[in-house]
Amino acid sequence: MRPSRNTTGSNSGGHLRERVVCGDAGTRRRSRPDLPSAICRPGNGAPIRNDARNPALKSLGAGHGRVSGPGGVRGQGAQARDVRRPFAPAVVTYHGSAGAFAHIACRAAFPRARAIACDSLLQVIEAVRTGTAEAAVLPCENLLAGRVPDIHLLLPEIGMASEIGLTIVGEIFLPIELHLVAPAGRSLDQIRRVHSHPVALNQVRRFLSARGLAAVEQSNTATAAALVRRAGEEADAAVASELAARTYGLTILERNIEDNPVNMTRFYVLARDPVVPALHEPDILTSLLFELHNAPGALFRALGGFADAGINMTKLESYLVDGQFVATRFLCEFEGHPERDDVRQAIDILARHSTRHAILGVFPMHATGTRTRADASLGGVQ
Numbered sequence: 079m080r081p082s083r084n085t086t087g088s089n090s091g092g093h094l095r096e097r098v099v100c101g102d103a104g105t106r107r108r109s110r111p112d113l114p115s116a117i118c119r120p121g122n123g124a125p126i127r128n129d130a131r132n133p134a135l136k137s138l139g140a141g142h143g144r145v146s147g148p149g150g151v152r153g154q155g156a157q158a159r160d161v162r163r164p165f166a167p168a169v170v171t172y173h174g175s176a177g178a179f180a181h182i183a184c185r186a187a188f189p190r191a192r193a194i195a196c197d198s199l200l201q202v203i204e205a206v207r208t209g210t211a212e213a214a215v216l217p218c219e220n221l222l223a224g225r226v227p228d229i230h231l232l233l234p235e236i237g238m239a240s241e242i243g244l245t246i247v248g249e250i251f252l253p254i255e256l257h258l259v260a261p262a263g264r265s266l267d268q269i270r271r272v273h274s275h276p277v278a279l280n281q282v283r284r285f286l287s288a289r290g291l292a293a294v295e296q297s298n299t300a301t302a303a304a305l306v307r308r309a310g311e312e313a314d315a316a317v318a319s320e321l322a323a324r325t326y327g328l329t330i331l332e333r334n335i336e337d338n339p340v341n342m343t344r345f346y347v348l349a350r351d352p353v354v355p356a357l358h359e360p361d362i363l364t365s366l367l368f369e370l371h372n373a374p375g376a377l378f379r380a381l382g383g384f385a386d387a388g389i390n391m392t393k394l395e396s397y398l399v400d401g402q403f404v405a406t407r408f409l410c411e412f413e414g415h416p417e418r419d420d421v422r423q424a425i426d427i428l429a430r431h432s433t434r435h436a437i438l439g440v441f442p443m444h445a446t447g448t449r450t451r452a453d454a455s456l457g458g459v460q
């Protein structure tokens with residue numbers, strides 16, 4: 079059963095801001111025929127446009143299957159339901175407002191879905207948990223700024239706290255182009271304060287420090303743009319997408335202010351039920367959370383099976399647990415399906431050397447070349 083939603087709209091300084099708010103708050107949605115084409119990077123390295131024929135985006139939806147095995151999907155022993163791919167949710171949700179990069183990622187990966195905005199990460203999770211949305215798109219890391227903190231507070235909970243009940247079903251790589259935006263009539267030399275999401279501000283540090291601009295953190299790039307439009311003084315500008323500039327009626331004072339033109343954010347796609355690729359499919363990633371006793375060699379022994387089997391690890395994160403400065407919880411991602419014999423054996427070895435483990439998701443890689451082939455020729459419009 080789906081929870082009911084109320085419909086509201088809010089007026090931001092004469093500029094109608096329409097949004098869907100998850101939870102009890104309210105909903106109203108405006109369709110955006112002028113949404114930009116995100117550029118994704120397919121396996122052959124050539125930038126391609128985002129549309130329904132985009133093979134890289136289709137990688138979110140190839141094949142179907144089940145997974146079992148040590149730890150199971152989403153916690154110890156949980157059985158995956160046989161959700162069939164292609165995974166084509168009708169409603170997806172994200173944290174932020176229209177024009178945020180998470181919104182752009184939703185539209186790029188699921189062009190036919192309704193994308194609904196949530197004011198907080200908790201509301202995003204609740205929307206998926208309760209069925210208001212079938213999937214959530216959440217940023218996890220950026221090439222220039224590194225980890226996106228919010229989801230890294232959440233991921234260990236997803237793995238270890240069964241009540242959260244979400245699983246990773248996909249990933250999206252989105253090129254990020256950041257622009258300095260302000261209401262028409264303002265000039266660059268008037269600007270003293272720049273509002274944006276902290277991760278976006280970290281991607282333009284050189285630009286800000288070269289001009290002596292103060293960074294002001296906002297909950298996402300699009301709300302920063304809306305705020306500057308609604309309540310900004312002459313000295314205020316925002317760092318946001320071109321879509322946000324259009325959505326909130328701002329002009330671009332300076333284009334592409336990111337510190338490096340090769341700039342990309344990786345997003346996770348989370349859903350309530352696993353959508354597990356078939357065993358025979360190529361380019362599968364498994365995301366695994368595990369905990370160790372803090373002892374010499376514990377990590378080495380836990381991961382030894384992966385090294386011996388030649389299984390490529392694409393990510394290893396560590397987290398502090400129980401208020402102590404010792405890393406005993408890890409998130410790793412590796413290439414391979416957990417039902418493949420060598421992967422199963424490596425996970426068995428990890429299970430023997432760890433105190434707990436849980437598979438957070440098994441999903442097809444998006445744009446397989448992206449991890450290794452990002453280069454300065456990457457272009458993109460947003």
Ligand SMILES: O=C(O)C(=O)C[C@]1(C(=O)O)C=C[C@@H](O)C=C1
Nearest residue numbers: 178179180217275277298299343
């Ligand atoms: O604020 C936004 O626009 C977001 O979607 C969040 C976010 C992030 O958290 O990294 C997403 C992508 C960009 O790297 C900057 C900000």
